[in-house]
Amino acid sequence: MSDPTMLAMALHLRDAEKLSLRDIAPRLVITRSKKKGQHPSPATVLRMLRDHDDQMAADAEMQTQNDHAVGLGGVPVLHPAIVPRPHRRTPPPTPGPTGDTGGGVERVQHL
Incomplete structure (x- = not known):
């Protein structure tokens, strides 16, 4: 709902004029979406x-x-949003000498 212009105005009103959120919200106007022309709520500004x-x-x-x-x-460290993450695909388990794939619980017999 917010755009860069509304954010810049909110930052100016907060930092330069030291206004509260309740004073900032009525001075902003939504320029996009179905609420075009309305004022954002103080919670939205927050x-x-x-x-x-x-x-x-x-x-x-x-x-x-x-x-x-x-x-x-x-x-230099890259921002996490910029660094591509490799797709990790684990191969399916291969059957062992007993035919068990290793995915289950191993049963141990006690003597």
Whole structure:
């Protein structure tokens, strides 16, 4: 529901003008979706700003790790969202000498 323009305005109102969420929400206007022309709720503004702050904190942490790795002569760490993860497919179990695939519980006979 939020767009970059609404986020930028909310950040400006929060940081520069020190307004509360209840004061920010009526000043914003939704420009997309079925609620176009309406004002977001304070809860929506809270989520939007919290998501932005969380992303900024994650980016700052990643930058700190990169600076530390490069300072130690290491390779910069890529953001987890950028690094492709290999698809892990485990092969099916192969039957052993007794024909057991190893998937079940082994029974032990006690003498």
